[in-house]
Amino acid sequence: MTAAIEFDQVSVVFPARERGGAPWRAIAHTSLSVEVGEFVSVVGPTGCGKSTLLNLAAGLLAPSAGTVRVFGQPLIGINRRAGYMFQTDALLPWRTALDNVTFGLELRGVPRTEANERGRYWLAKVGLAHAAERYPHQLSGGMKKRVAMAQTLIVEPDILLMDEPFSALDVQTRQLMENELLALWQAERRSVLFITHDLEEAIALSDRVVVLSAGPDTHPIGEFPIDLARPRDVAEIRLTPEFLGIHERIWAVLRDEVLKGYVQTTT
Amino acid sequence: MSKRPPKLWPWQVALALFVFAAWWGLTATHILSPFFFGEPLVVLQRIVQWFASGSIWPHLGVTLLETLLAFVLGTVLGVAIGLWLALAPVASALADPYIKAANAMPRVILAPIFSVWFGLGIASKVALGVTLVFFIVFFNVYQGIREVSPVILANARMLGANRRQLLRHIYLPSATAWVFSSLHTSVGMAFVGAVVGEYLGSAKGVGYLILQAEGTFDINSVFAGILVLTAFALLLDALVTLTERRLLKWRPPTIAETL
Numbered sequence A: 001m002t003a004a005i006e007f008d009q010v011s012v013v014f015p016a017r018e019r020g021g022a023p024w025r026a027i028a029h030t031s032l033s034v035e036v037g038e039f040v041s042v043v044g045p046t047g048c049g050k051s052t053l054l055n056l057a058a059g060l061l062a063p064s065a066g067t068v069r070v071f072g073q074p075l076i077g078i079n080r081r082a083g084y085m086f087q088t089d090a091l092l093p094w095r096t097a098l099d100n101v102t103f104g105l106e107l108r109g110v111p112r113t114e115a116n117e118r119g120r121y122w123l124a125k126v127g128l129a130h131a132a133e134r135y136p137h138q139l140s141g142g143m144k145k146r147v148a149m150a151q152t153l154i155v156e157p158d159i160l161l162m163d164e165p166f167s168a169l170d171v172q173t174r175q176l177m178e179n180e181l182l183a184l185w186q187a188e189r190r191s192v193l194f195i196t197h198d199l200e201e202a203i204a205l206s207d208r209v210v211v212l213s214a215g216p217d218t219h220p221i222g223e224f225p226i227d228l229a230r231p232r233d234v235a236e237i238r239l240t241p242e243f244l245g246i247h248e249r250i251w252a253v254l255r256d257e258v259l260k261g262y263v264q265t266t267t
Numbered sequence B: 001m002s003k004r005p006p007k008l009w010p011w012q013v014a015l016a017l018f019v020f021a022a023w024w025g026l027t028a029t030h031i032l033s034p035f036f037f038g039e040p041l042v043v044l045q046r047i048v049q050w051f052a053s054g055s056i057w058p059h060l061g062v063t064l065l066e067t068l069l070a071f072v073l074g075t076v077l078g079v080a081i082g083l084w085l086a087l088a089p090v091a092s093a094l095a096d097p098y099i100k101a102a103n104a105m106p107r108v109i110l111a112p113i114f115s116v117w118f119g120l121g122i123a124s125k126v127a128l129g130v131t132l133v134f135f136i137v138f139f140n141v142y143q144g145i146r147e148v149s150p151v152i153l154a155n156a157r158m159l160g161a162n163r164r165q166l167l168r169h170i171y172l173p174s175a176t177a178w179v180f181s182s183l184h185t186s187v188g189m190a191f192v193g194a195v196v197g198e199y200l201g202s203a204k205g206v207g208y209l210i211l212q213a214e215g216t217f218d219i220n221s222v223f224a225g226i227l228v229l230t231a232f233a234l235l236l237d238a239l240v241t242l243t244e245r246r247l248l249k250w251r252p253p254t255i256a257e258t259l
Protein backbone atom coordinates (compact mmCIF):
# COMPACT_ATOMS: atom_id res chain seq x y z
CA MET A 1 0.00 0.00 0.00
CA THR A 2 1.34 3.48 -0.81
CA ALA A 3 1.86 5.79 2.14
CA ALA A 4 0.02 9.09 2.48
CA ILE A 5 3.33 10.83 3.09
CA GLU A 6 6.73 9.31 2.58
CA PHE A 7 10.05 11.01 3.35
CA ASP A 8 12.77 9.17 1.45
CA GLN A 9 16.32 9.99 2.59
CA VAL A 10 15.41 13.66 2.95
CA SER A 11 17.92 16.32 3.98
CA VAL A 12 17.49 20.05 4.51
CA VAL A 13 20.36 22.52 4.65
CA PHE A 14 19.67 26.16 5.47
CA PRO A 15 22.15 28.72 4.12
CA ALA A 16 24.41 30.36 6.69
CA ARG A 17 22.61 33.00 8.70
CA GLU A 18 25.54 35.42 8.65
CA ARG A 19 28.31 35.85 6.13
CA GLY A 20 31.18 33.44 6.69
CA GLY A 21 29.05 31.26 8.98
CA ALA A 22 28.51 27.59 8.33
CA PRO A 23 25.26 26.43 6.71
CA TRP A 24 22.83 24.81 9.14
CA ARG A 25 22.18 21.16 8.40
CA ALA A 26 18.70 21.00 9.90
CA ILE A 27 17.58 17.55 8.76
CA ALA A 28 19.77 14.70 7.55
CA HIS A 29 18.88 11.47 5.72
CA THR A 30 15.46 11.16 7.23
CA SER A 31 13.14 8.41 6.08
CA LEU A 32 9.69 8.33 7.58
CA SER A 33 6.24 7.50 6.37
CA VAL A 34 2.65 8.07 7.40
CA GLU A 35 0.35 5.33 6.14
CA VAL A 36 -3.14 6.12 4.87
CA GLY A 37 -5.40 6.56 7.87
CA GLU A 38 -2.49 6.54 10.31
CA PHE A 39 -1.96 9.00 13.14
CA VAL A 40 1.74 9.69 13.61
CA SER A 41 3.18 12.07 16.20
CA VAL A 42 6.64 13.56 16.13
CA VAL A 43 8.36 14.65 19.32
CA GLY A 44 11.81 16.13 19.71
CA PRO A 45 13.76 18.83 21.48
CA THR A 46 13.01 22.46 20.67
CA GLY A 47 14.68 23.74 17.51
CA CYS A 48 15.45 20.25 16.20
CA GLY A 49 13.50 20.62 12.95
CA LYS A 50 9.95 19.50 13.60
CA SER A 51 8.33 22.48 11.87
CA THR A 52 10.83 22.09 9.03
CA LEU A 53 9.65 18.51 8.57
CA LEU A 54 6.02 19.67 8.30
CA ASN A 55 6.96 22.40 5.82
CA LEU A 56 8.51 19.68 3.67
CA ALA A 57 5.33 17.62 3.81
CA ALA A 58 3.29 20.72 2.95
CA GLY A 59 5.46 21.47 -0.06
CA LEU A 60 6.27 24.93 1.29
CA LEU A 61 9.93 23.93 1.47
CA ALA A 62 11.81 21.77 -1.04
CA PRO A 63 14.33 19.28 0.36
CA SER A 64 18.02 19.87 -0.37
CA ALA A 65 18.32 16.14 -1.08
CA GLY A 66 15.95 13.20 -1.15
CA THR A 67 12.29 12.97 -2.12
CA VAL A 68 8.96 13.57 -0.46
CA ARG A 69 6.11 11.48 -1.87
CA VAL A 70 2.40 12.06 -1.38
CA PHE A 71 0.23 9.03 -2.08
CA GLY A 72 3.12 7.67 -4.12
CA GLN A 73 3.66 10.78 -6.26
CA PRO A 74 6.81 12.91 -5.82
CA LEU A 75 5.72 16.23 -4.33
CA ILE A 76 6.36 19.31 -6.45
CA GLY A 77 5.06 22.63 -5.19
CA ILE A 78 2.23 22.91 -2.69
CA ASN A 79 0.74 19.68 -1.34
CA ARG A 80 -2.88 19.98 -2.53
CA ARG A 81 -4.04 17.00 -0.46
CA ALA A 82 -2.90 18.46 2.85
CA GLY A 83 -4.31 20.87 5.40
CA TYR A 84 -1.76 22.63 7.59
CA MET A 85 -2.33 24.03 11.04
CA PHE A 86 0.62 26.32 11.69
CA GLN A 87 2.54 26.70 14.92
CA THR A 88 2.26 30.49 14.84
CA ASP A 89 -0.76 32.69 14.26
CA ALA A 90 -1.88 32.42 10.64
CA LEU A 91 -5.42 33.86 10.69
CA LEU A 92 -6.23 36.73 8.36
CA PRO A 93 -6.52 39.75 10.66
CA TRP A 94 -9.01 41.56 8.38
CA ARG A 95 -11.54 38.72 8.43
CA THR A 96 -13.93 37.80 11.22
CA ALA A 97 -13.71 34.36 12.83
CA LEU A 98 -16.49 33.09 10.55
CA ASP A 99 -14.91 34.56 7.42
CA ASN A 100 -11.59 33.04 8.40
CA VAL A 101 -13.17 29.61 8.76
CA THR A 102 -14.95 29.87 5.39
CA PHE A 103 -11.87 31.25 3.60
CA GLY A 104 -10.88 27.90 2.06
CA LEU A 105 -14.45 27.34 0.83
CA GLU A 106 -14.54 30.82 -0.69
CA LEU A 107 -11.30 30.08 -2.56
CA ARG A 108 -12.96 26.97 -3.96
CA GLY A 109 -15.97 28.95 -5.15
CA VAL A 110 -18.50 27.49 -2.70
CA PRO A 111 -21.62 29.73 -2.68
CA ARG A 112 -21.71 32.24 0.18
CA THR A 113 -24.78 30.91 2.00
CA GLU A 114 -23.57 27.33 1.94
CA ALA A 115 -20.09 28.38 3.06
CA ASN A 116 -21.51 30.36 5.98
CA GLU A 117 -23.71 27.47 7.03
CA ARG A 118 -20.78 25.07 7.07
CA GLY A 119 -18.61 27.71 8.74
CA ARG A 120 -21.10 28.13 11.60
CA TYR A 121 -21.28 24.36 12.01
CA TRP A 122 -17.48 24.19 12.37
CA LEU A 123 -17.32 27.16 14.70
CA ALA A 124 -19.88 25.46 16.93
CA LYS A 125 -17.81 22.30 16.80
CA VAL A 126 -14.76 24.09 18.22
CA GLY A 127 -16.95 25.84 20.79
CA LEU A 128 -16.89 29.31 19.26
CA ALA A 129 -20.42 29.75 17.91
CA HIS A 130 -20.75 32.94 19.95
CA ALA A 131 -17.58 34.51 18.49
CA ALA A 132 -18.42 34.30 14.77
CA GLU A 133 -18.34 38.05 14.19
CA ARG A 134 -15.18 38.79 16.15
CA TYR A 135 -11.90 39.75 14.53
CA PRO A 136 -8.73 37.84 15.44
CA HIS A 137 -7.45 40.65 17.67
CA GLN A 138 -10.62 40.23 19.75
CA LEU A 139 -9.94 36.52 20.36
CA SER A 140 -7.73 34.93 22.99
CA GLY A 141 -4.72 32.83 21.98
CA GLY A 142 -6.61 29.59 22.55
CA MET A 143 -9.66 30.84 20.64
CA LYS A 144 -7.45 31.73 17.68
CA LYS A 145 -6.04 28.21 17.68
CA ARG A 146 -9.55 26.78 17.60
CA VAL A 147 -10.55 29.05 14.71
CA ALA A 148 -7.41 27.91 12.89
CA MET A 149 -8.40 24.30 13.48
CA ALA A 150 -11.87 24.86 12.01
CA GLN A 151 -10.29 26.75 9.10
CA THR A 152 -8.05 23.79 8.31
CA LEU A 153 -10.62 21.05 8.80
CA ILE A 154 -13.53 22.62 6.91
CA VAL A 155 -11.90 21.92 3.53
CA GLU A 156 -11.66 18.23 4.46
CA PRO A 157 -8.02 17.52 3.55
CA ASP A 158 -6.88 13.90 3.18
CA ILE A 159 -3.73 14.66 5.12
CA LEU A 160 -3.59 16.76 8.27
CA LEU A 161 -0.34 18.46 9.22
CA MET A 162 -0.57 19.89 12.73
CA ASP A 163 2.21 21.85 14.43
CA GLU A 164 1.66 21.96 18.19
CA PRO A 165 -2.00 22.84 17.64
CA PHE A 166 -3.14 22.55 21.24
CA SER A 167 -0.18 23.97 23.15
CA ALA A 168 -1.94 27.29 23.81
CA LEU A 169 -5.07 25.70 25.29
CA ASP A 170 -5.94 25.09 28.93
CA VAL A 171 -6.08 21.44 30.03
CA GLN A 172 -9.87 21.04 29.83
CA THR A 173 -10.32 22.65 26.40
CA ARG A 174 -7.30 20.79 25.23
CA GLN A 175 -8.72 17.39 26.12
CA LEU A 176 -12.03 18.30 24.50
CA MET A 177 -10.25 19.26 21.30
CA GLU A 178 -8.04 16.19 21.37
CA ASN A 179 -11.07 13.91 21.69
CA GLU A 180 -12.80 15.87 18.93
CA LEU A 181 -9.79 15.40 16.68
CA LEU A 182 -9.66 11.67 17.41
CA ALA A 183 -13.37 11.28 16.63
CA LEU A 184 -12.97 13.13 13.36
CA TRP A 185 -9.91 11.22 12.35
CA GLN A 186 -11.53 7.90 13.12
CA ALA A 187 -14.71 8.74 11.20
CA GLU A 188 -12.97 9.99 8.05
CA ARG A 189 -9.74 7.97 7.98
CA ARG A 190 -7.55 10.99 7.50
CA SER A 191 -3.79 10.63 7.72
CA VAL A 192 -2.29 12.81 10.42
CA LEU A 193 1.25 14.04 11.01
CA PHE A 194 1.10 15.65 14.41
CA ILE A 195 3.83 17.64 16.12
CA THR A 196 3.93 18.23 19.82
CA HIS A 197 6.40 18.79 22.62
CA ASP A 198 4.05 17.00 25.00
CA LEU A 199 4.94 13.31 25.07
CA GLU A 200 1.74 12.35 26.91
CA GLU A 201 -0.35 14.02 24.23
CA ALA A 202 1.63 12.21 21.53
CA ILE A 203 1.04 8.81 23.14
CA ALA A 204 -2.61 9.41 23.89
CA LEU A 205 -3.44 10.37 20.30
CA SER A 206 -1.17 8.35 18.05
CA ASP A 207 -0.70 5.01 16.36
CA ARG A 208 3.02 5.70 16.28
CA VAL A 209 5.38 8.14 18.01
CA VAL A 210 8.60 9.20 16.29
CA VAL A 211 11.41 10.70 18.36
CA LEU A 212 13.78 13.09 16.60
CA SER A 213 17.37 13.72 17.62
CA ALA A 214 18.61 17.16 18.59
CA GLY A 215 20.00 19.27 15.71
CA PRO A 216 22.08 19.61 13.64
CA ASP A 217 21.61 16.61 11.36
CA THR A 218 18.27 15.82 12.93
CA HIS A 219 16.95 12.35 12.13
CA PRO A 220 14.55 9.87 13.77
CA ILE A 221 16.19 7.96 16.61
CA GLY A 222 13.26 5.88 17.67
CA GLU A 223 9.81 4.82 16.45
CA PHE A 224 7.33 3.49 18.96
CA PRO A 225 4.08 1.82 17.91
CA ILE A 226 1.31 2.67 20.38
CA ASP A 227 -0.99 -0.34 20.59
CA LEU A 228 -3.48 1.09 23.06
CA ALA A 229 -7.10 0.18 22.34
CA ARG A 230 -9.34 2.54 20.36
CA PRO A 231 -11.53 4.47 20.66
CA ARG A 232 -9.59 6.24 23.37
CA ASP A 233 -10.45 8.93 25.82
CA VAL A 234 -7.35 11.08 26.13
CA ALA A 235 -7.95 11.85 29.81
CA GLU A 236 -8.66 8.31 30.96
CA ILE A 237 -6.00 6.57 28.94
CA ARG A 238 -3.24 8.47 30.72
CA LEU A 239 -4.02 6.57 33.90
CA THR A 240 -3.63 3.05 32.49
CA PRO A 241 -0.47 1.04 33.30
CA GLU A 242 0.16 0.34 29.58
CA PHE A 243 0.31 4.07 28.95
CA LEU A 244 2.77 4.61 31.76
CA GLY A 245 4.97 1.78 30.47
CA ILE A 246 5.14 3.26 26.97
CA HIS A 247 5.77 6.70 28.38
CA GLU A 248 8.72 5.42 30.38
CA ARG A 249 10.26 3.69 27.35
CA ILE A 250 9.98 6.71 25.07
CA TRP A 251 11.06 9.21 27.70
CA ALA A 252 14.28 7.23 28.26
CA VAL A 253 15.21 7.96 24.64
CA LEU A 254 13.84 11.50 24.49
CA ARG A 255 15.40 12.77 27.72
CA ASP A 256 19.00 12.70 26.48
CA GLU A 257 18.04 14.50 23.28
CA VAL A 258 16.13 17.19 25.13
CA LEU A 259 19.20 17.85 27.27
CA LYS A 260 21.41 18.00 24.16
CA GLY A 261 18.95 20.31 22.42
CA TYR A 262 18.82 22.56 25.44
CA VAL A 263 22.61 22.86 25.63
CA GLN A 264 22.62 23.65 21.93
CA THR A 265 20.09 26.44 22.01
CA THR A 266 21.74 28.08 25.01
CA THR A 267 25.31 28.05 23.70
CA MET B 1 -14.73 51.65 31.71
CA SER B 2 -15.69 53.20 35.03
CA LYS B 3 -13.49 56.26 34.58
CA ARG B 4 -14.80 58.61 31.95
CA PRO B 5 -12.24 60.69 30.08
CA PRO B 6 -12.39 64.30 31.25
CA LYS B 7 -14.14 66.67 28.82
CA LEU B 8 -11.45 68.57 26.96
CA TRP B 9 -13.36 70.55 24.38
CA PRO B 10 -14.45 73.45 26.63
CA TRP B 11 -10.79 74.04 27.40
CA GLN B 12 -9.85 73.80 23.76
CA VAL B 13 -12.50 76.40 22.84
CA ALA B 14 -11.31 78.58 25.69
CA LEU B 15 -7.74 78.36 24.38
CA ALA B 16 -8.85 79.47 20.90
CA LEU B 17 -10.81 82.39 22.37
CA PHE B 18 -7.81 83.36 24.47
CA VAL B 19 -5.44 83.39 21.47
CA PHE B 20 -7.96 85.37 19.47
CA ALA B 21 -8.41 87.87 22.34
CA ALA B 22 -4.66 88.23 22.75
CA TRP B 23 -4.30 88.83 19.01
CA TRP B 24 -7.02 91.45 19.16
CA GLY B 25 -5.58 93.10 22.26
CA LEU B 26 -2.05 93.29 20.88
CA THR B 27 -3.08 94.73 17.52
CA ALA B 28 -5.73 97.12 18.88
CA THR B 29 -3.18 98.66 21.24
CA HIS B 30 -0.66 98.82 18.38
CA ILE B 31 1.88 96.74 20.30
CA LEU B 32 1.82 94.61 17.13
CA SER B 33 1.33 96.58 13.95
CA PRO B 34 -2.09 95.90 12.41
CA PHE B 35 -0.53 96.48 9.01
CA PHE B 36 1.58 93.35 9.37
CA PHE B 37 -0.50 91.30 11.79
CA GLY B 38 -4.02 92.20 10.68
CA GLU B 39 -7.06 92.94 12.81
CA PRO B 40 -8.97 89.88 14.01
CA LEU B 41 -12.37 91.56 13.82
CA VAL B 42 -11.80 92.65 10.24
CA VAL B 43 -10.56 89.17 9.42
CA LEU B 44 -13.76 87.66 10.81
CA GLN B 45 -15.82 90.23 8.98
CA ARG B 46 -14.06 89.35 5.75
CA ILE B 47 -14.80 85.66 6.20
CA VAL B 48 -18.47 86.31 6.97
CA GLN B 49 -18.68 88.58 3.96
CA TRP B 50 -17.14 85.94 1.66
CA PHE B 51 -19.61 83.32 2.73
CA ALA B 52 -22.61 85.69 2.90
CA SER B 53 -22.06 86.98 -0.62
CA GLY B 54 -21.08 83.49 -1.80
CA SER B 55 -18.03 84.89 -3.55
CA ILE B 56 -15.76 82.35 -1.81
CA TRP B 57 -17.54 79.27 -3.16
CA PRO B 58 -16.13 79.19 -6.70
CA HIS B 59 -12.62 79.53 -5.27
CA LEU B 60 -13.15 76.90 -2.57
CA GLY B 61 -14.82 74.63 -5.13
CA VAL B 62 -11.80 74.80 -7.43
CA THR B 63 -9.35 74.16 -4.58
CA LEU B 64 -11.34 71.20 -3.28
CA LEU B 65 -11.76 69.76 -6.79
CA GLU B 66 -7.99 69.96 -7.33
CA THR B 67 -7.42 68.31 -3.96
CA LEU B 68 -9.86 65.51 -4.71
CA LEU B 69 -8.46 64.80 -8.17
CA ALA B 70 -4.86 64.88 -6.94
CA PHE B 71 -5.73 62.59 -4.07
CA VAL B 72 -7.62 60.03 -6.18
CA LEU B 73 -5.11 59.96 -9.04
CA GLY B 74 -2.11 59.88 -6.72
CA THR B 75 -3.60 57.06 -4.66
CA VAL B 76 -4.58 54.94 -7.66
CA LEU B 77 -1.14 55.36 -9.23
CA GLY B 78 0.60 54.73 -5.91
CA VAL B 79 -1.36 51.55 -5.23
CA ALA B 80 -0.95 50.21 -8.76
CA ILE B 81 2.78 50.88 -9.06
CA GLY B 82 3.43 49.94 -5.43
CA LEU B 83 1.73 46.58 -5.90
CA TRP B 84 3.53 45.97 -9.16
CA LEU B 85 7.01 46.78 -7.90
CA ALA B 86 6.58 44.95 -4.60
CA LEU B 87 5.59 41.78 -6.45
CA ALA B 88 8.23 42.08 -9.20
CA PRO B 89 11.64 42.04 -7.49
CA VAL B 90 13.63 42.61 -10.70
CA ALA B 91 11.68 45.70 -11.76
CA SER B 92 11.85 46.96 -8.20
CA ALA B 93 15.64 46.57 -8.01
CA LEU B 94 15.94 48.36 -11.35
CA ALA B 95 13.72 51.27 -10.34
CA ASP B 96 15.05 51.60 -6.81
CA PRO B 97 17.65 54.40 -7.25
CA TYR B 98 15.26 56.47 -9.39
CA ILE B 99 12.47 56.18 -6.88
CA LYS B 100 14.79 57.23 -4.08
CA ALA B 101 15.97 60.21 -6.15
CA ALA B 102 12.45 61.26 -7.11
CA ASN B 103 11.36 61.04 -3.50
CA ALA B 104 14.35 63.01 -2.19
CA MET B 105 13.76 65.84 -4.67
CA PRO B 106 11.74 68.77 -3.26
CA ARG B 107 8.86 68.32 -5.65
CA VAL B 108 7.29 71.75 -5.15
CA ILE B 109 10.06 72.86 -7.51
CA LEU B 110 8.15 71.08 -10.28
CA ALA B 111 5.28 73.57 -10.07
CA PRO B 112 6.69 76.00 -12.68
CA ILE B 113 7.34 73.13 -15.09
CA PHE B 114 3.78 71.87 -14.63
CA SER B 115 2.49 75.39 -15.31
CA VAL B 116 4.37 75.39 -18.60
CA TRP B 117 3.18 71.90 -19.52
CA PHE B 118 -0.40 72.02 -18.32
CA GLY B 119 -1.19 75.74 -18.29
CA LEU B 120 -2.58 77.85 -15.46
CA GLY B 121 -5.80 75.86 -15.06
CA ILE B 122 -6.67 72.94 -12.79
CA ALA B 123 -4.40 70.38 -14.48
CA SER B 124 -1.08 71.83 -13.32
CA LYS B 125 -2.24 71.93 -9.67
CA VAL B 126 -3.52 68.39 -9.86
CA ALA B 127 -0.19 67.28 -11.34
CA LEU B 128 1.69 68.86 -8.44
CA GLY B 129 -0.64 67.26 -5.89
CA VAL B 130 -0.28 63.87 -7.59
CA THR B 131 3.51 63.94 -7.30
CA LEU B 132 3.16 64.70 -3.59
CA VAL B 133 0.48 62.07 -2.88
CA PHE B 134 1.93 59.36 -5.09
CA PHE B 135 5.12 58.81 -3.11
CA ILE B 136 3.41 58.61 0.25
CA VAL B 137 0.94 56.01 -1.01
CA PHE B 138 3.54 54.21 -3.07
CA PHE B 139 5.96 53.71 -0.16
CA ASN B 140 3.19 52.58 2.15
CA VAL B 141 1.82 50.04 -0.32
CA TYR B 142 5.32 48.78 -1.05
CA GLN B 143 6.00 48.40 2.65
CA GLY B 144 2.60 46.81 3.24
CA ILE B 145 3.21 44.13 0.62
CA ARG B 146 6.72 43.43 1.84
CA GLU B 147 5.55 43.02 5.42
CA VAL B 148 2.74 40.56 4.78
CA SER B 149 3.33 37.77 7.26
CA PRO B 150 4.89 34.78 5.48
CA VAL B 151 2.82 32.46 7.68
CA ILE B 152 -0.44 34.09 6.56
CA LEU B 153 0.71 33.75 2.95
CA ALA B 154 1.63 30.10 3.45
CA ASN B 155 -1.71 29.49 5.15
CA ALA B 156 -3.63 30.98 2.23
CA ARG B 157 -1.63 28.91 -0.24
CA MET B 158 -2.28 25.73 1.74
CA LEU B 159 -5.99 26.55 1.74
CA GLY B 160 -5.83 26.63 -2.04
CA ALA B 161 -5.26 30.25 -3.05
CA ASN B 162 -3.75 30.82 -6.49
CA ARG B 163 -1.70 33.91 -7.40
CA ARG B 164 -4.71 36.02 -8.30
CA GLN B 165 -6.51 35.04 -5.10
CA LEU B 166 -3.44 35.86 -3.03
CA LEU B 167 -3.45 39.33 -4.57
CA ARG B 168 -7.14 39.83 -3.91
CA HIS B 169 -7.40 38.27 -0.44
CA ILE B 170 -3.97 38.86 1.13
CA TYR B 171 -1.91 41.54 -0.61
CA LEU B 172 -4.68 44.05 -1.30
CA PRO B 173 -6.23 44.07 2.20
CA SER B 174 -2.78 44.30 3.71
CA ALA B 175 -1.83 47.19 1.41
CA THR B 176 -5.16 48.92 2.12
CA ALA B 177 -4.37 49.01 5.81
CA TRP B 178 -1.08 50.73 5.11
CA VAL B 179 -2.66 53.16 2.66
CA PHE B 180 -5.21 54.12 5.27
CA SER B 181 -2.56 54.69 7.87
CA SER B 182 -1.08 57.28 5.50
CA LEU B 183 -4.41 58.73 4.41
CA HIS B 184 -4.24 61.73 6.72
CA THR B 185 -0.86 62.69 5.33
CA SER B 186 -1.79 62.12 1.71
CA VAL B 187 -5.05 64.09 1.88
CA GLY B 188 -3.09 66.89 3.52
CA MET B 189 -0.48 66.69 0.76
CA ALA B 190 -3.13 66.85 -1.98
CA PHE B 191 -4.42 70.01 -0.33
CA VAL B 192 -0.91 71.48 -0.10
CA GLY B 193 -0.34 70.69 -3.78
CA ALA B 194 -3.53 72.49 -4.78
CA VAL B 195 -2.94 75.61 -2.68
CA VAL B 196 0.77 75.95 -3.48
CA GLY B 197 0.02 75.43 -7.16
CA GLU B 198 -2.58 78.17 -7.08
CA TYR B 199 -0.29 80.43 -5.16
CA LEU B 200 2.41 80.08 -7.79
CA GLY B 201 0.15 81.01 -10.67
CA SER B 202 -3.57 80.65 -11.35
CA ALA B 203 -6.80 82.49 -11.95
CA LYS B 204 -8.99 80.81 -9.34
CA GLY B 205 -8.87 79.08 -5.98
CA VAL B 206 -8.22 80.03 -2.37
CA GLY B 207 -4.47 80.13 -3.01
CA TYR B 208 -5.17 82.64 -5.76
CA LEU B 209 -7.27 84.75 -3.35
CA ILE B 210 -4.39 84.87 -0.90
CA LEU B 211 -1.95 85.77 -3.66
CA GLN B 212 -4.24 88.63 -4.80
CA ALA B 213 -4.64 90.00 -1.29
CA GLU B 214 -0.91 89.86 -0.74
CA GLY B 215 -0.37 91.86 -3.92
CA THR B 216 -2.47 94.71 -2.51
CA PHE B 217 -1.02 94.41 1.03
CA ASP B 218 -4.47 93.38 2.28
CA ILE B 219 -3.12 91.37 5.22
CA ASN B 220 -6.61 90.80 6.67
CA SER B 221 -7.73 88.91 3.58
CA VAL B 222 -4.54 86.85 3.69
CA PHE B 223 -5.37 85.80 7.27
CA ALA B 224 -9.00 85.19 6.33
CA GLY B 225 -7.87 82.95 3.47
CA ILE B 226 -5.53 81.04 5.78
CA LEU B 227 -8.29 80.50 8.35
CA VAL B 228 -10.72 79.24 5.71
CA LEU B 229 -8.06 76.87 4.36
CA THR B 230 -7.33 75.56 7.86
CA ALA B 231 -11.00 74.97 8.57
CA PHE B 232 -11.41 72.96 5.38
CA ALA B 233 -8.23 71.01 6.01
CA LEU B 234 -9.68 69.99 9.39
CA LEU B 235 -12.95 69.04 7.72
CA LEU B 236 -11.16 66.82 5.20
CA ASP B 237 -9.20 65.22 8.03
CA ALA B 238 -12.41 64.46 9.93
CA LEU B 239 -13.84 62.83 6.79
CA VAL B 240 -10.76 60.63 6.55
CA THR B 241 -11.08 59.59 10.19
CA LEU B 242 -14.70 58.64 9.59
CA THR B 243 -13.86 56.48 6.55
CA GLU B 244 -10.99 54.89 8.41
CA ARG B 245 -13.21 53.88 11.32
CA ARG B 246 -15.64 52.21 8.96
CA LEU B 247 -13.13 50.35 6.82
CA LEU B 248 -10.50 49.35 9.36
CA LYS B 249 -12.65 48.06 12.17
CA TRP B 250 -10.69 44.79 12.10
CA ARG B 251 -7.60 46.50 13.40
CA PRO B 252 -6.77 46.47 17.09
CA PRO B 253 -7.04 49.96 18.57
CA THR B 254 -3.66 51.57 19.13
CA ILE B 255 -2.53 52.16 22.67
CA ALA B 256 -3.21 55.87 22.34
CA GLU B 257 -6.85 55.18 21.40
CA THR B 258 -7.48 52.91 24.37
CA LEU B 259 -6.10 55.38 26.90
Ligand SMILES: Nc1ncnc2c1ncn2[C@@H]1O[C@H](COP(=O)(O)OP(=O)(O)OP(=O)(O)O)[C@@H](O)[C@H]1O
Pocket: A014, A015, A017, A024, A026, A044, A045, A046, A047, A048, A049, A050, A051, A052, A053, A087, A197, A215
Ligand atom coordinates in the same frame (compact mmCIF):
# COMPACT_ATOMS: atom_id res chain seq x y z
N1 LIG C 1 14.54 29.62 7.06
C1 LIG C 1 15.52 29.21 7.89
N2 LIG C 1 16.79 29.64 7.71
C2 LIG C 1 17.77 29.24 8.53
N3 LIG C 1 17.59 28.41 9.57
C3 LIG C 1 16.36 27.94 9.81
C4 LIG C 1 15.25 28.33 8.99
N4 LIG C 1 14.13 27.71 9.48
C5 LIG C 1 14.53 27.00 10.55
N5 LIG C 1 15.87 27.12 10.75
C6 LIG C 1 16.65 26.45 11.79
O1 LIG C 1 16.41 25.06 11.69
C7 LIG C 1 16.24 24.49 12.97
C8 LIG C 1 14.91 23.78 13.07
O2 LIG C 1 13.85 24.72 13.08
P1 LIG C 1 12.32 24.29 13.31
O3 LIG C 1 11.49 25.51 13.26
O4 LIG C 1 11.98 23.21 12.36
O5 LIG C 1 12.39 23.72 14.82
P2 LIG C 1 11.23 23.05 15.68
O6 LIG C 1 11.67 21.65 15.95
O7 LIG C 1 9.92 23.24 15.05
O8 LIG C 1 11.33 23.89 17.03
P3 LIG C 1 10.15 24.26 18.09
O9 LIG C 1 9.82 23.01 18.85
O10 LIG C 1 10.79 25.27 18.98
O11 LIG C 1 9.00 24.79 17.31
C9 LIG C 1 16.41 25.60 13.99
O12 LIG C 1 17.74 25.54 14.48
C10 LIG C 1 16.20 26.85 13.18
O13 LIG C 1 17.00 27.90 13.72
Ligand SMILES: [Mg+2]
Pocket: A050, A051, A052, A087, A163
Ligand atom coordinates in the same frame (compact mmCIF):
# COMPACT_ATOMS: atom_id res chain seq x y z
MG1 LIG D 1 8.30 24.36 15.46
